Amino acid sequence: MARLVAFNEEQAVQKAMEVFWRKGYTATSMRDLTDAMQINSSSLYNTIGDKQELFKRCLHRYTNERMEEMEVRYKSPKSPLKALELYINDAVHIITTDPNSCLCLKATFEIEGDVPEIQAVINSYDHYRHRLLTHLLKSAQDLGEIPDDEKPEVIADYLGSIFVGWYNSLVLHKDKSKIVRMADLVKRQLKR
Amino acid sequence: MARLVAFNEEQAVQKAMEVFWRKGYTATSMRDLTDAMQINSSSLYNTIGDKQELFKRCLHRYTNERMEEMEVRYKSPKSPLKALELYINDAVHIITTDPNSCLCLKATFEIEGDVPEIQAVINSYDHYRHRLLTHLLKSAQDLGEIPDDEKPEVIADYLGSIFVGWYNSLVLHKDKSKIVRMADLVKRQLKR
DNA sequence: AAAATTTTGAAACAAGTGTTTTAAAAAGAA
DNA sequence: TTCTTTTTAAAACACTTGTTTCAAAATTTT
Numbered sequence: 001m002a003r004l005v006a007f008n009e010e011q012a013v014q015k016a017m018e019v020f021w022r023k024g025y026t027a028t029s030m031r032d033l034t035d036a037m038q039i040n041s042s043s044l045y046n047t048i049g050d051k052q053e054l055f056k057r058c059l060h061r062y063t064n065e066r067m068e069e070m071e072v073r074y075k076s077p078k079s080p081l082k083a084l085e086l087y088i089n090d091a092v093h094i095i096t097t098d099p100n101s102c103l104c105l106k107a108t109f110e111i112e113g114d115v116p117e118i119q120a121v122i123n124s125y126d127h128y129r130h131r132l133l134t135h136l137l138k139s140a141q142d143l144g145e146i147p148d149d150e151k152p153e154v155i156a157d158y159l160g161s162i163f164v165g166w167y168n169s170l171v172l173h174k175d176k177s178k179i180v181r182m183a184d185l186v187k188r189q190l191k192r
Numbered sequence: 193m194a195r196l197v198a199f200n201e202e203q204a205v206q207k208a209m210e211v212f213w214r215k216g217y218t219a220t221s222m223r224d225l226t227d228a229m230q231i232n233s234s235s236l237y238n239t240i241g242d243k244q245e246l247f248k249r250c251l252h253r254y255t256n257e258r259m260e261e262m263e264v265r266y267k268s269p270k271s272p273l274k275a276l277e278l279y280i281n282d283a284v285h286i287i288t289t290d291p292n293s294c295l296c297l298k299a300t301f302e303i304e305g306d307v308p309e310i311q312a313v314i315n316s317y318d319h320y321r322h323r324l325l326t327h328l329l330k331s332a333q334d335l336g337e338i339p340d341d342e343k344p345e346v347i348a349d350y351l352g353s354i355f356v357g358w359y360n361s362l363v364l365h366k367d368k369s370k371i372v373r374m375a376d377l378v379k380r381q382l383k384r
Numbered sequence: 385a386a387a388a389t390t391t392t393g394a395a396a397c398a399a400g401t402g403t404t405t406t407a408a409a410a411a412g413a414a
Numbered sequence: 415t416t417c418t419t420t421t422t423a424a425a426a427c428a429c430t431t432g433t434t435t436c437a438a439a440a441t442t443t444t
Contacts, residue, residue, distance in 0.1 A: 003440045004442090005390090005392095006391070024218065024302055026216065026218040027302075029430075029431065030432055031430085031431085040391090042391080042392065042433095042434080043391065045433070046391070046392085047391090051432065106302070106304075108363050108364060109293060109298045109359075109360070110301070112292060112293065112363055123365075150377060154373045154374060154377055157370055158354070158357075158378070160357065161356075161360065161374060162353050164353075164356055165355070165356035166353055168300055168301070171304055172311070172315055173315075174305075182346060182353060185346055188342075195410045195419075195421050196411075196421080197420090197422095221402080223400085223401085232421090232423055233403075234422065234423070237404080238420090242402075385444100386444080388443075389442085389443095390440085391440075391441095392437105392439070392440085393436105394435105394436095394438105395434105397435085398434105399433105400431065401429075401431070402429090403426105403429105404428105405424105405425085406423100406424090406425085407422100407423095407424100409420105409421080409422070410419100410422085411418100412418090412420100413417080414417070
């Protein structure tokens with residue numbers, strides 16, 4: 001054995017993620033990244049790899065963090081409807097208080113399928129969320145908490161789409177009340 | 193007087209727009225642009241200006257084109273509800289057949305308010321669409337074609353948000369049927 | 385303590401970035 | 415035709431890009 005890596009990789013990736021999240025993939029330079037991570041580029045290439053590999057790691061970190069939160073917060077609730085309403089309220093809160101719009105969303109529109117490996121990370125996150133929502137919706141239907149005349153899978157897709165639009169709305173209008181009103185509308189729609 | 197400009201500015205901006213639309217603002221280089229526009233960079237800087245000015249021109253072209261189409265297609269219909277349903281069907285068609293997702297959307301998530309002049313162009317487009325939808329919704333309510341228990345302004349915001357999500361969904365899943373099913377759901381929701 | 389192995393910092397790399405310069409070509413006005 | 419004004423092409427501009435090189439520093443094993 002010999003010399004050990006001096007920097008904390010987790011912390012460094014976290015710092016890189018924050019820069020990518022703020023500036024986007026292309027507009028972030030390697031200098032921006034090494035400055036924020038406080039490591040030399042040789043160390044970066046030695047441990048993690050190139051810019052794209054680092055971005056993938058950042059995306060993984062971003063999505064894993066969020067999936068773990070979801071796992072504890074919405075799994076096996078007494079009332080699935082209450083969990084769904086909580087989910088919607090959380091979405092409003094995250095969208096209106098996070099410093100930037102969703103990292104995955106920005107990456108999706110920036111990359112648009114040009115880098116399959118990056119798309120795959122985002123897809124698996126999207127799929128997790130879709131499964132979670134579908135499960136809650138189906139349970140709520142089975143319990144008679146919401147009508148069962150629409151397919152849970154379609155409502156899940158539709159909810160996912162709405163949240164994407166809320167991010168866009170906030171960037172354009174910086175008006176939280178718009179999001180809140182839409183959320184109220186969605187919660188009403190869910191039950192009828 | 194002296195020598196005239198040799199290239200067609202409209203055509204050149206159209207070509208530039210196509211490149212920006214495909215690659216995004218940052219990832220598009222001036223070389224990419226002058227190659228596509230088939231003009232020298234000195235001519236470009238002489239007539240239009242720098243990269244940002246050119247991008248603004250492209251955005252204007254993109255949004256004006258779409259607003260003019262809307263103006264003729266959805267204005268003063270016999271049935272506002274039919275116009276709304278047409279609007280939704282058109283959205284499905286555009287989203288699933290255009291070569292890239294919306295230029296404004298990509299720019300919004302890429303720029304995120306960092307360039308107010310660019311935001312302003314997108315905002316005015318968004319505002320035009322919002323006014324159009326609100327007007328149709330209000331008319332439909334007044335005629336009793338749809339229930340009037342939700343505010344037209346909020347439904348308009350909500351519809352706008354959904355369309356944004358559809359763009360995202362298509363990039364991620366490349367599955368038109370998902371969009372079609374959501375559109376059917378939305379059309380049903382409108383009427384109840 | 386010496387040897388072996390790896391990380392690190394600083395500099396260098398070539399290629400690409402947005403933009404400007406310069407002189408020649410073009411064309412209306414005199 | 416000549417003068418005047420403007421556009422154009424090609425090259426150059428200084429700077430930034432992502433990535434690599436290389437010797438010096440660091441640390442574990444012998």
